[in-house]
Amino acid sequence: MDSRNADKQQVVNSHDFKECSLVELTQAQQQTDADLAFFLDSEQTVKTAHNGLQAAYDALTRSSAQENNKTSLVPMTLSLYVPATLTDTKHYVIDIGAGFYVEMNKDRAMDYYKRKLLLIERQQCQLQEIVEEKRRLKAIIADALKQRIREAALKQSLQALAQYNEPLCLLFCIQFSMAHNFRLLFNPLVISARQAHRRLYFPFSYFSRFDGKELRHQRQSFLLLRDFHFTSTKFAEKLDYYEILGVPRNASAKDIKKAYYQLAKKYHPDVNKNDPQAARKFQQVSEAYEVLSDENKKAQYDQWGSTDFGATSSGSTSSGHNWQGFHSTIDPEELFRKIFGDIKMGQSNADFSGWNFDEFAESKFGFGSTQEYVMHLSFQEAAKGVTKTASINTVDVCQKCGGKKTELGYKMVSCPYCNGSGMETFSQGPFIMRQTCRKCSGTGQFNKNPCLECEGTGHTVQRKTISVPVPAGVEDGQTLRMQVGKKELFITFRVSKSDIFRRDGADVHTDVSISVSQAILGGTVRIPGIYEDVYLQIPPATSSHSRLRVAGKGIKKVNSYGYGDHYVHVKIEVPKKLSDAQRAIIMAYAEMETNTPGTIRGVTTTAGGDKVCAEDPNGYVAGIRKIFNSSAEENGSEKKDKAEKEKPGS
Known part of the structure; x- marks a missing residue:
């Protein structure tokens, strides 16, 4: 040791x-x-x-x-x-x-x-x-x-290719590239048969990315035809793509794309120029998204549980695809542009022309256009209807450039990347391919001097005050859909409670107190209504807690024609203090009342069954009794005289 x-x-x-x-x-x-x-x-x-x-x-x-x-x-x-x-x-x-x-x-x-x-x-x-x-x-x-380690990788790679004896030349050129982390290019001149091309394709998976001076290995000399870019699976670590994106294995495609978007922005090399690890993390995130966003690749990855998909000796899986250990064959920058357009990360004049404004407004400006708004109403405002104002965020034409997307005094120029054609042309081996220009999105115009206010989008999120016509009869929690510009605004109403009214749909309920005499004899009472005061007729012998209906005096119906009803709940208000005369009248009425359940305080019952007031200090009850008795005697004598007059022969 x-x-x-x-x-x-x-x-x-x-x-x-x-x-x-x-x-x-x-x-x-x-x-x-x-x-x-x-x-x-x-x-x-x-x-x-x-x-x-x-x-x-x-x-x-x-x-x-x-x-x-x-x-x-x-x-x-x-x-x-x-x-x-x-x-x-x-x-x-x-x-x-x-x-x-x-x-x-x-x-x-x-x-x-x-x-x-x-x-x-x-x-x-x-x-x-x-x-x-x-x-x-x-x-x-x-x-x-x-x-x-790089030298060992190169040695092993060259040994792996030494077994092929086809009469063609292999030229390996390792180019130093900070942006792509030293990529390896393979250039054969002529491939006499497609079978030879397939045989040469599989050993490339043994190559690792490495840097160093330019190395050349040549068996026979001939011209260059094509470039290959590949990555080793032997030396590559097995990555958990779900862990890289920070999503569960049952995550939806929307969650995967959202996680990729957040991580791609975080580790983009243009944003992290001083972090040497950012480029590697950005590559891993892009590679994970390329696999998990494709249903077939994701299914194979879920089946094998790692980045090694068990390729056969011919370099193909059972589905016939050459996965090369399932490492990404798409440039991370290209993948980022395909999803989010050409965005110059880390620059103030980022080009958001390829984005839908709804997607970037919230992250770019810190807030997006208002989609929902809560409006508070009083009970009367909700019942009668009112026009109220609301301050909302709305996407509107940029006030500086007027929607032209350029700074004042400048115009759009012909796109220098596609020469104004709107299409890019590039070669992929023996093929010539065309696609929509990534800079102008097919418009053929390039914004060389974008508006600083709207970042070249022609629109900004603006704070505006709008008038909201509140229909009569809206209820608490109801939502109104309103067109604001080119967008829809959903307004939810919160209606406060009333001290007078209780609502049941289009019907309203109120309470009213009446006196004892009104309850016995009937009469009228004034009650507050939704639109105006109402005079309610109290029928005689009205009991407490009776419900009286006033038709058509409720709230306007929102989803149909007409109005609801106004229901009045009657409460009899008993006086707490009585004068001697009022008390005497009530005591006299108690003496004459029949079918009394129980007893009445201050009134006694004689042996003959008559009711007598026990106390009468002022003699009011006796006076009332005397009046009632004399009146009864007079009525009796009048009836007697009338009967005698009606007798025949009188």
């Missing part, structure tokens, strides 16, 4: 990695990581000691010169730096950790701290230099290790 560690350290100290093997470089990398971790830990320990000494020195400086009491300074674990032999008779106590104390006078203690602080500061400088050297060495080893 010691000999192996010594060999590792010797490789690290030599700083010469040209002749080292892959195993030796790996061991050197491990040793460098261990050394770096040790020195970083030592640097932190020295820093802690320095802070403790500085705190102790500051505390000692602030103490009084006449102070003779023992003082325990700031605790610090400095047994490594403070020797135990420094003692004195004065009582300035230095706590150096673990319960160990050293006593010395103040001046000597301050001088001691100064010397120790200088010593530790020198140690800090030395450790910083060592740490920087280790980090630099780590970077050198990492570069050397990467180079060895």
Whole structure:
């Protein structure tokens, strides 16, 4: 074990990695990581000691010169730096950790701290230099290790192709490209038969992406015909595409596209120019979306559970497709443009011409056009109808450019990418293909100076005030659809409750209080209505909680013709205070009342069954009784005289 560690350290100290093997470089990398971790830990320990000494020195400086009491300074674990032999008779106590104390006078203690602080500061400088050297060495080893891996990949790739003896030349050119991470191009001149092309296609999956100087391997010389761009499956790690996009395995196509859109914006190289890992993450996100957005590819990926789809020896799956380990064959930038159009990420004049405005308005401006609006109404406003104003966000023609999409004083120019034809022409091997221009979207015009206000879209999200005609009779929670420009606005009404009315569809209910005499004798009462006050006829002998109907005085029906009804609930209000005369009248009525359930306070029943008022201090009841009795006698005599007159012979 010691000999192996010594060999590792010797490789690290030599700083010469040209002749080292892959195993030796790996061991050197491990040793460098261990050394770096040790020195970083030592640097932190020295820093802690320095802070403790500085705190102790500051505390000692602030103490009084006449102070003779023992003082325990700031605790610090400095047994490594403070020797135990420094003692004195004065009582300035230095706590150096673990319960160990050293006593010395103040001046000597301050001088001691100064010397120790200088010593530790020198140690800090030395450790910083060592740490920087280790980090630099780590970077050198990492570069050397990467180079060895690339060389091994190239060697294995060339060995894999050496088995083919067809009379044709292979020219391999490894081109340095920061944007595409060193892609490998394969260019054969003439392929005499399609069978030969198929045989050559499968071994390409053994190639890895690697950088370096231009390498050439030539068996026979002939011209270049075609380019291939491919990626190794042998050295590629197995990726979980669902984990990359952050979606569950049962995610819908909409969720997958939404996740890709968010991650593509986050890791786009133009946005993360200072992050070297962003390009790799952007490539992984694009590769994951290419697989999961295609139903056939997604089904195969779900079946195999990894990026290795078990290609046969001919390089084909059971479906007959050449997957090449299912690595993306589409440029991530091209995939991004196909979905979201040509957007210059990270630039203020981003071209959103390929986007639907509804999709970008919310993310671009921080808010989108209003689709739903909640309007609060009072009970009377909802019943009668009203015109109210509402402030909403709406997409409208840009007020600066008037919808022309260009800055003032500029016009659209002929698209320089398609020469104004609206179509792009490009060659794909022996084929010539045409597609809609990615810059002008087929219009043939290019916006060289887009409007800064609307970013060249011709529309902006604007705050506008609109008038909303609220129909009479709307209910709480009902939604009205209203056309605002070219969009529909859904307005939901929230109707507040009324202190007077209760609503049941188009009918309204109210309560009214009447007196005892009105309940007995009948009469009229004035009640508030929806549109105007109503005089309600109270029929005689109206009981409490009776419901009276006023036809056609309710709320207007929204979905049909006519109005609802107004229902009035009667409540008899009993007087709480009565005068002596009123009380006497009620007592007299109680004496004459029949079929009384139970008894009446202040009224007694005689042996003959008559009711008599027990108390009559003012004689009002007796007077009323006398009036009733005399009136009864007069009526009796009148009836008797009339009967005698009607007798025959009188």
